[in-house]
Amino acid sequence: MKIGILTFHHVDNYGATLQACALWSFLNSQGYDVEIIDYRPLKIAWMYFRALLPIKRVKSSTSESKKIRINEKCLIYISRYCKTRRFLLSHVKLSDKKFYYKKALKYYHDKYDVVICGSDQIWCIDSFRGYNSSFFLDFVSNKTTRKISYAASFGNTTKLWTYQKEIYKLINQFQTILVRDSNSLNIVANECNKKAIKVLDPTFLIKYDALKNPPKIKNKYLLLYVQAEMEAEEKDFIKLLAEQQNLTIVSVGRYEQLAQINLETASPKDWIGLHSEASYIVTNTFHGTVFSIIFHKPFTVFIPSDKSNKVKDLLNDFGLTNRIFTEKLKDKLFKKQIFDIDYESVSMILESKIIESKKHLIEAILQRTIDSKSHHG
Known part of the structure; x- marks a missing residue:
């Protein structure tokens, strides 16, 4: 076929x-x-x-x-x-x-x-x-x-x-x-x-073991993957979090002044590797959110208006809407809960959705064969 x-x-x-x-x-x-x-x-x-x-x-x-x-x-x-x-x-x-x-x-x-x-x-x-x-x-x-x-x-x-x-x-x-x-x-x-x-x-x-380049960063780091401009309070949040947790700020795909390391020309393999090894991820993108979930990372999402539909919808499906940045989130910085994500329950939801998604796709592809067999039968 x-x-x-x-x-x-x-x-x-x-x-x-x-x-x-x-x-x-x-x-x-x-x-x-x-x-x-x-x-x-x-x-x-x-x-x-x-x-x-x-x-x-x-x-x-x-x-x-x-x-x-x-x-x-x-x-x-x-x-x-x-x-x-x-x-x-x-x-x-x-x-x-x-x-x-x-x-x-x-x-x-x-x-x-x-x-x-x-x-x-x-x-x-x-x-x-x-x-x-x-x-x-x-x-x-x-x-x-x-x-x-x-x-x-x-x-x-x-x-x-x-x-x-x-x-x-x-x-x-x-x-x-x-x-x-x-x-x-x-x-x-x-x-x-x-x-x-x-x-x-x-x-x-799919799995990403064969598709990632491990980063050559010695210190623990906060990965920043953003496409839209950030608000002042969002930048303050990143600085405060990195300072408190002693994390190096690494920006991928875009130069950000607040980052100690800027990797603007990272390859897709580098990009995957950076997400897989990060201690914390901050993003305002859909796929930055996706890969935070795939690699079970603590993360925060800034939501630009043009991405609110898809990112909120994704987070809602996994019970993770509390990862959306609000001013109140700063109060949690002094508590461990900003790092606490119940990835056991997220994984159960995800595995079920992966099975369903693959099933729907394969059934959609095979439908013609099924239709023609039943027709000839």
């Missing part, structure tokens, strides 16, 4: 890269002939490419010191992008053909037995990516290919507005819809009149 995956994969984002790798790895481990369809929408590819353009594009009026800073940022981005790309190419199989235009995807309208869209926020129509019908599999033939989603998410989109009729039509051509969060579940039910099932992000489905 040949399976194609359509997701976000051509980025320097750790979470997007690891979810693509995880879904491919799980399906490959089940014996399927699976590949990621190498689709890079031109508008998005250009946005990432622009960061790679050399310093000569900087205006001549720009000061020398600013030119140097811009150039340094460019080099950091190039380094991280190259490491992320190398990781992906060495751990997944991409389709032979690479596409930048929607129309070109029609080449794959009948090349797979199953096409899976997801995971990640591929259905978020309010992001800089905008609405793209390709991620609703409009290029796939219903006659030859089974359409399913796995852990697809609408992100912070809550209404489909002018796209409702078109998305309704496309969603109703799916045989199985598996989504990542309750918001997406509700949109599919309320605006598309279709039943969806909530499953785990694919990063929960």
